[in-house]
Amino acid sequence: GAVVSQHPSWVICKSGTSVKIECRSLDFQATTMFWYRQFPKQSLMLMATSNEGSKATYEQGVEKDKFLINHASLTLSTLTVTSAHPEDSSFYICSARIPGSGGGTQYFGPGTRLTVL
């Protein structure tokens, strides 16, 4: 149980294009999903909290117009990196929390490696 998938697992794009990353909870409904960014040999940095049916909550310093988050259903959240630039290259990871579960355990997707040329 508690399986989270991400698609694509890796993507290479040209500078200036937009890239959409999908995060799905496969065997549970997730009212809340989280998006993280991880640079090589560093820890996870929370970018935003995605809430089903409402606007995402962004962490300080994260550009909401740059990183568009949509949580349209209880099993799907998407992160769109708009007008991507080489500095956006990173490992993006999503996670989901089982509603009503105490303690806030988050289950993570396999991550998406984005390379912007």
Next chain:
Amino acid sequence: AQKVTQAQTEISVVEKEDVTLDCVYETRDTTYYLFWYKQPPSGELVFLIRRNSFDEQNEISGRYSWNFQKSTSSFNFTITASQVVDSAVYFCALSDLVVAGGAQKLVFGQGTRLTINP
């Protein structure tokens, strides 16, 4: 503010040795949760354990064991008889109980890169 410190950046041991990964946390909450996650080279974070602040009982799961001590704000993780497959980055995390939009955010430590050599 919550903070998690994993002072050991990298650890390298020979297979079958025991190894302990340290985790020290800071929080003003009286109720909180602590976690350990494993991130193998593939990149996916694997949930290992959750412990709430009211339960200081140590836990053992196979070769893994966890030592939670509130008095020292530590939640250390020991792997007994380590194996090459244990090689990964291990993250300790603290659940932020300040609800923001209905969420409980995780505060991660910097991670410890564990290498088990054959």
